[in-house]
Amino acid sequence: MKPKTIIEKIWENHTVLSEPGKPDLLYIDLHMVHEVTSPQAFEGLRLAGRKVRRPDLTFATMDHNVPTTNRQTITDEIAKKQMETLLKNCEEFGIEVADINSPNNGIVHVIGPELGLTQPGKTIVCGDSHTSTHGAFGALAFGIGTSEVEHTLATQTIWQSRPKTMEVRVNGRLAPGVTAKDIILAIIAKHGVDFGTGYVLEYTGEAIRGLTMEERMTICNMSIEAGARAGLISPDQVTFDYLRGREKVPQGEAFERKVEEWKALATDEGATYDAVVEIDTSEIEPMVTWGTNPSQGVGVNGVVPSPEDATSSAERKAIEQSLEYMDLKPGTKMTDIEIQHVFIGSCTNSRLSDLRAAAKIAKGRKVKEGVRALVVPGSQRVKKAAEEEGLDKIFIEAGFEWRESGCSMCLSMNPDFVPEGERCASTSNRNFEGRQGKGARTHLVSPEMAAAAAVAGKFVDIRTLETEATSQS
Amino acid sequence: MEPIVKHTGNTAVLPRVNVDTDQIIPKQFLKRVERTGFGQFLFFDWRFLKDGSDNPDFELNQPAAKDATILIADHNFGCGSSREHAPWALQDYGFRVIIAPSFADIFYNNCFKNGILPIRLDEEKVYELMENGKDKVYELTVDLENQTITDSNGFQASFEIDDYWKEMLLNGWDEISLTLQYEDKIAAYEEKQSV
Numbered sequence: 001m002k003p004k005t006i007i008e009k010i011w012e013n014h015t016v017l018s019e020p021g022k023p024d025l026l027y028i029d030l031h032m033v034h035e036v037t038s039p040q041a042f043e044g045l046r047l048a049g050r051k052v053r054r055p056d057l058t059f060a061t062m063d064h065n066v067p068t069t070n071r072q073t074i075t076d077e078i079a080k081k082q083m084e085t086l087l088k089n090c091e092e093f094g095i096e097v098a099d100i101n102s103p104n105n106g107i108v109h110v111i112g113p114e115l116g117l118t119q120p121g122k123t124i125v126c127g128d129s130h131t132s133t134h135g136a137f138g139a140l141a142f143g144i145g146t147s148e149v150e151h152t153l154a155t156q157t158i159w160q161s162r163p164k165t166m167e168v169r170v171n172g173r174l175a176p177g178v179t180a181k182d183i184i185l186a187i188i189a190k191h192g193v194d195f196g197t198g199y200v201l202e203y204t205g206e207a208i209r210g211l212t213m214e215e216r217m218t219i220c221n222m223s224i225e226a227g228a229r230a231g232l233i234s235p236d237q238v239t240f241d242y243l244r245g246r247e248k249v250p251q252g253e254a255f256e257r258k259v260e261e262w263k264a265l266a267t268d269e270g271a272t273y274d275a276v277v278e279i280d281t282s283e284i285e286p287m288v289t290w291g292t293n294p295s296q297g298v299g300v301n302g303v304v305p306s307p308e309d310a311t312s313s314a315e316r317k318a319i320e321q322s323l324e325y326m327d328l329k330p331g332t333k334m335t336d337i338e339i340q341h342v343f344i345g346s347c348t349n350s351r352l353s354d355l356r357a358a359a360k361i362a363k364g365r366k367v368k369e370g371v372r373a374l375v376v377p378g379s380q381r382v383k384k385a386a387e388e389e390g391l392d393k394i395f396i397e398a399g400f401e402w403r404e405s406g407c408s409m410c411l412s413m414n415p416d417f418v419p420e421g422e423r424c425a426s427t428s429n430r431n432f433e434g435r436q437g438k439g440a441r442t443h444l445v446s447p448e449m450a451a452a453a454a455v456a457g458k459f460v461d462i463r464t465l466e467t468e469a470t471s472q473s
Numbered sequence: 474m475e476p477i478v479k480h481t482g483n484t485a486v487l488p489r490v491n492v493d494t495d496q497i498i499p500k501q502f503l504k505r506v507e508r509t510g511f512g513q514f515l516f517f518d519w520r521f522l523k524d525g526s527d528n529p530d531f532e533l534n535q536p537a538a539k540d541a542t543i544l545i546a547d548h549n550f551g552c553g554s555s556r557e558h559a560p561w562a563l564q565d566y567g568f569r570v571i572i573a574p575s576f577a578d579i580f581y582n583n584c585f586k587n588g589i590l591p592i593r594l595d596e597e598k599v600y601e602l603m604e605n606g607k608d609k610v611y612e613l614t615v616d617l618e619n620q621t622i623t624d625s626n627g628f629q630a631s632f633e634i635d636d637y638w639k640e641m642l643l644n645g646w647d648e649i650s651l652t653l654q655y656e657d658k659i660a661a662y663e664e665k666q667s668v
Contacts, residue, residue, distance in 0.1 A: 016662045017655055021636045025655060027662050037556065039506035050649070053659075057668070065504065078504040085506050129555040129579060143579055145557035146508075147586035147648070155652045157659055161635065193491055194549040197578055227552065229578050293491050293552075314490045314548060321489065411554075413500045432495040432553060434518050 003268035006234050007165045007200045010140040010265070014123045016157055023159040029122040031152050032108050033060040033095065035086040036413070037127030041150035042089040052093040053156045059117055060090050060097040063107045064413050068376050068403035071100050079414070093153075106379020106405045109133040109347035113217065114381055116246025120235040120262040125152055130347045130429065132223040135232030136216035137239055138265055140200065142229040163229070164274040166199040170207040172281035177463035179357070180215035181349060181427070181446035183207065183279075184222040185287035185297045191277050193295035196228025199275065202267060203233050207281050213242040214351040221348045222429050225294040234266035288334045288459050289431050289444040291322035296431070297444065298334060300461045306330030325433050326441050327421075334459050337443070341424035342373035342454040343436070344400075344447050346410035349427035350378030354447040355386050358427075359394045361451035361465065367399035368457035374401050374416065376408040400454065412436050425453035474588045476645030480569050481614040482542030484606040487532050492546060493553035494580060498562045511558055512565030537610045545602050546573040551580025560587045570615050572622070574599050585638045586648065590617060592632045601628070617643060 004012075017025035031054075038060070045052070052058060065079040074080040083100065090097040098104040104111055109130055112118040118134045124141035125131060127149045134141035144158065152158055170183055188195075201223050208216070216233050223231025240259045243249050250258055285299030296319075298305070304323070307330070310316035323330070328337070344350070344358050355377060367373045375395050377383040383405050386392060392402045409416040410428035412435070418424045420439030427450050428435075431442040445453065448462045502514040519531050527534045533541070544563070550573040551559060560583045563571070569589060574596040576584075584591040592615070594602075605611050605628065614623050617639060622630045641648065652659075662668075 013666075017658050023635070023637055025652065025658070027659070027666070027668070029668065036503050040508045040557075043506070043508075048649070054668075076504075082504050082506060127555060127557075129553065131555075143555035145555055145560075145579060145583035145586065147557060147583065151649050151652065154649050155656075155659060156663075157652060159637070159648070159652070194552065194575065194577070197549070197575065224553075224579075227549065227577060293493070317488075318490045411495075411500050413503065430493075430495070430553060432493045434499055435495055438499075438518055 003271040005165050005202060005267045005271045005273060006138055006232065006265050007140065007163070007202060010121055010123065011162060013121065023161040025157050026123060026160050028125050028152050028156055028158055029057060030117055030124045031058045032112055032124070032126040032131070033058060033149065034064055034108050034126070034128065035062045035082045036064045037146050038089065038149055039082060039085045040146050041153060042093065044150040045153060050154045052095065052153045055094040057156060058095045058153065060086060060095050061105060061108050061111055062086055062100055064407045064411065066100055066406040067414050068406050068408050068416055071404050076415070103380050106381065107347045107350065107407055109221065110350060110378030110382065113137065113213070114379060116243055116249035119243065119249065120239060121265045125158060129224045130221050132229065132231050133217050133221040133347055135220040135223065135230055136213060138232055138235035138262065140230055140232065143224065163200045164198055166196065166201050166275040166277065167273040168201050168203050169276065169278045170203065170205040170281065171278060172207060173210060174207050174281050178281070178284050178286060179446040179448060180211055180218040182284050182287045184219045185289065185294065185444060186284040187279050188222065188226050188295045189287065189297045190279055191226065193225065193293045194227035195277065196223060196226035196231070199228050201226070201228045201231035202273070203231060208233060209236065212353060213238060214353045217351070218348055222294065225429055235262050236266070286446060286449050286462055288449065290326060290328055290334065291319070292325050292431055292433050294429065294431060294444060296322055300334050300449065300459055302334055304328045304330055304332040304334070335461070336458065337423070338458045339423040339425045339443065339453050340371060341418050341422060342371060342450050343376070343409040343424055343426040343428060344374065344450050345376030345378065345408050346428035347378065347407070348429045349447050350376060350382065352382050352385050354427065355382070355391050358447040358451040359391045361448055361455070361462065362398040362400060363394050365398055365455045367454045371454055371457050372401070373399065373454040374403055374409060376403045377405045379405045409436055418442070425450045425459065474645045474647065477569060477588060477590050477617050477642045479614065479616045479618065480542065480590070481612060482569065483540055484543045484545050484602070484611045484613055485533050485538035485541035486603045486606045487544060487546045488603055490547045491549045491552055494551055494556050494559040495553055497551065497559040498556065503556060503558055508561055509565060511562035512567070515562040515566045535608065537608055540567070542567050543570045543572065543613050543615065544568050545599060545606060546571055547599070548573065548575050550576050552577035555579045557583045557587070560584050560589050564589055572599060572602060585641055588642070588645065590615065590642055592622070594622070594630060594632055598630045
């Protein structure tokens with residue numbers, strides 16, 4: 001039999017219909033729903049008198065709008081209405097929801113894996129572009145628009161053209177002080193903000209195999225920042241060990257039978273891709289972005305580039321526009337850029353290991369005067385686990401604000417934002433204009449780099465800090 | 474959904490690369506539970522000054538771009554967030570056609586569901602259209618049936634589009650109704666896979 005990639009295997013397992021002149025009709029195993037991109041979809045169902053076909057394969061949470069201080073008093077009336085609408089819709093259509101008071105509440109891409117809803121071989125959709133996160137488990141997971149949310153609710157399927165496949169090979173081992181976040185930022189910086197458009201990415205190579213599940217999620221999360229709707233990693237023992245015993249996976253022997261099925265999903269030896277890109281870990285330093293898209297980043301010891309470095313007129317224009325918005329001059333050392341805000345959180349970097357890594361840097365140090373630093377756990381479970389380890393105390397002692405879970409300052413739909421003209425070192429995924437607030441200037445970094453920036457008030461190479469973190473990857 | 478067969482309209486030129494959906498519709502406008510009324514917020518942070526007045530430098534505020542229904546954009550248009558509020562805002566503002574050298578995948582799909590025709594065209598052709606439409610009223614005719622773009626001065630280009638999406642737009646079909654015709658196939662799949 002012809003060797004196949006995991007992408008082809010999952011696709012073929014889920015094709016309900018494949019006819020010439022049409023995209024394929026794909027079955028969806030898990031549909032995750034949140035408050036912002038679903039109200040119009042439910043309203044559409046109601047107007048057409050339709051039901052949710054498989055409420056049992058649908059799971060809802062609220063994350064984008066939720067306040068991270070007092071969760072019981074939502075002052076934003078429109079946000080409140082959106083959350084109430086979700087609750088009403090879930091009740092009417094019989095969908096399980098992790099509401100604001102649930103111990104399972106959190107960012108949709110944090111709780112899916114945490115609960116074990118996310119599993120190898122599944123097709124997963126959500127009205128959110130960072131759904132690619134779930135690919136870390138060897139699932140085919142991608143973001144959809146609200147019309148597709150409605151379509152999935154009504155039919156449990158989606159029309160999709162068969163994507164091209166791309167191998168993204170990360171060669172070598174990760175050097176100390178370099179993180180999963182740096183790998184993905186370096187890949188996007190090297191290959192461009194849209195190199196993945198039209199493709200599903202599979203991350204392979206020694207460096208990827210050596211990553212924990214949480215680190216793999218950070219990588220897959222940002223596939224969309226390369227233009228790829230989905231990015232995944234073939235499942236292995238690390239994946240199975242993470243999932244064993246979680247609430248929504250089969251238990252006992254049934255789980256071990258599943259593992260045997262999942263093992264067969266991994267890309268076959270000798271399978272080929274439509275395209276291959278590579279990066280060597282020796283090229284990767286702790287990264288900092290300087291611009292207004294995630295590909296505009298350099299190693300922390302680098303400098304802000306010049307429009308003169310551009311290879312096309314379009315790129316030159318993009319650099320000029322970014323530098324103007326970011327108020328940066330070409331040639332400025334990244335380590336000379338001062339920041340006023342730090343955000344540790346988001347579906348990219350808000351899991352327990354992210355908080356541990358940041359806490360290692362924060363421990364025994366103080367946030368620089370004039371810097372506001374927020375730590376926003378990805379879920380209520382992450383928050384609880386972190387508090388059990390005393391991470392909250394380390395952060396508070398160091399002068400960080402310890403918050404409730406949610407999307408928070410990643411997109412600032414809730415009350416957390418960066419004021420106009422100020423700079424933020426952020427562990428989130430997008431440095432777009434206005435993303436963290438109108439006129440706010442975002443620099444994307446790893447949790448370690450963010451914590452170090454909070455202490456120094458500017459970017460520092462974490463490899464120069466004396467801490468336990470520098471001896472670990 | 475309103476069908477598109479042949480559309481003639483004025484163009485607006487937006488020569489910026491990587492225009493993300495956060496720019497098309499900033500997050501503060503995503504809290505509505507309706508599908509309509511987003512046009513007033515389109516490109517909000519670029520379109521308006523702090524005091525709420527029109528930003529005279531922004532491309533869509535140029536006199537020639539007023540009443541435009543065809544947007545000529547640059548590479549990777551619509552990247553970033555999956556928010557369908559972006560095509561809702563473009564459509565509500567009045568755009569029916571967007572022409573660019575490349576689009577982000579999710580945005581591209583979202584357009585078809587909302588009666589907007591996104592056209593991928595060679596970079597040179599797009600830049601030629603941008604030049605033609607720069608600072609003046611410039612009318613184009615987009616013929617979906619024949620997959621052509623023409624102007625009154627002899628410009629002509631043809632474009633590719635998936636047959637499936639073409640049919641949807643030509644007929645203004647509701648995709649869910651179409652899918653439900655295959656209900657037996659979906660049920661058979663569920664049975665076979667025990668899902």
